Amino acid sequence: MALLKFGRKEETAKPVNPNLETFLRGYSIEVMPRTAGKIDDFRNLLPKGTRVYVAHIEGTPIDEMVATAKRLAGEGYDVMPHFPARIIKDQSVLAEWIARYQGEAGVKQALLLAGGVTTPYGDYHCSMQLLETGLFDQAGFTHLHVAGHPEINKDIDPDGARTNVNEALSWKQEFSKRTDAKMALATQFCFESQPVIEWADDLAARGIDIPVHIGIAGPAKLQTMIKFALACGVGPSLRVLQRRAKDVTKLLLPFEPTEILSELADHKAANPGFNIAQVHFFPLGGIKTNANWAMNNGGASGVPASQE
Numbered sequence: 001m002a003l004l005k006f007g008r009k010e011e012t013a014k015p016v017n018p019n020l021e022t023f024l025r026g027y028s029i030e031v032m033p034r035t036a037g038k039i040d041d042f043r044n045l046l047p048k049g050t051r052v053y054v055a056h057i058e059g060t061p062i063d064e065m066v067a068t069a070k071r072l073a074g075e076g077y078d079v080m081p082h083f084p085a086r087i088i089k090d091q092s093v094l095a096e097w098i099a100r101y102q103g104e105a106g107v108k109q110a111l112l113l114a115g116g117v118t119t120p121y122g123d124y125h126c127s128m129q130l131l132e133t134g135l136f137d138q139a140g141f142t143h144l145h146v147a148g149h150p151e152i153n154k155d156i157d158p159d160g161a162r163t164n165v166n167e168a169l170s171w172k173q174e175f176s177k178r179t180d181a182k183m184a185l186a187t188q189f190c191f192e193s194q195p196v197i198e199w200a201d202d203l204a205a206r207g208i209d210i211p212v213h214i215g216i217a218g219p220a221k222l223q224t225m226i227k228f229a230l231a232c233g234v235g236p237s238l239r240v241l242q243r244r245a246k247d248v249t250k251l252l253l254p255f256e257p258t259e260i261l262s263e264l265a266d267h268k269a270a271n272p273g274f275n276i277a278q279v280h281f282f283p284l285g286g287i288k289t290n291a292n293w294a295m296n297n298g299g300a301s302g303v304p305a306s307q308e
Helices: 018-023 062-074 091-105 127-132 163-176 193-205 222-231 236-246 258-270 287-297
Strands: 028-031 051-054 078-084 109-113 143-148 182-189 212-217 276-282
Touching: 018 258, 028 287, 051 062, 062 078, 062 091, 078 091, 109 127, 127 143, 127 163, 163 182, 182 276, 193 212, 193 258, 212 258, 258 276
Parallel strands: 028 051, 028 276, 051 078, 078 109, 109 143, 143 182, 182 212, 212 276
Antiparallel strands: none
16 A cells, blocks of 8 residues: 655555545635744645635734735745734724735735624724725735634624624625625534535525635644634534543544535535535644644645645
8 A cells, every 4th residue: 555755754545535635625724823933834734825814813913914924925825814803993904904914925815804802992893894995905805705604603693593694694795796806704613514514505595605615623632622612602513522522432532524524525526516615724733733634634635835
């Protein structure tokens, strides 16, 4: 049996699910300046041209965000920084950020979201207000992504319905018709395939055809996964982790996304019109761990740039 070498120890190749290999093609991944700083060279981990989201956590200086974007772009990656509405004071700050990202790092992509703070710093509280400024279109941004929620988000809809999030999606659908940028819904991570399938089908039934980039938690210790899931407000699919925690034979093993991704990949292969366009990883167990999982399970879709 052939041996594969992925920038670390050689290991015996295992069969790759062809549907999963196709599904993982062009996957994206999220980093923060502090986690990116721990990676010597992303080209040893990520495929050429991978879209790398740079998360802007409250308190992170814009200088660090721009420097990280510049470094990633220099290594050949498409950079998509977060623009969290609630930590942007006003339109002049927004314009400054856009100008710096473009001027210093050549950025033309952005993820627009409300952000994790409860009280806005200034004029904005949601991504729609950022879009309405027109600044991203004026700057010639080619891709604008916004948040999607396969499961109920109690911060947005406290009553457990989807009224607010559905109204926002309808607005974003209409906006997608009047912007030159390509739009997509980048979702929160979840752990079951069926809720994702039902949500995506419901979007299609309501005329929402913005491509979905499904959020997936990368491999991590079970305790780490549960901690992040609770902090991020993951909904009913959290039960997958809770069941796993009750099985002492699996308690110490890392939780991997193989099952949910294989199920979604097989569903898409059987239903070509299924509107999940790409996979977006949250590397909760570390960037290297996530990249190695993609190398070992994604076939050609996981080969890093340094080995192409």
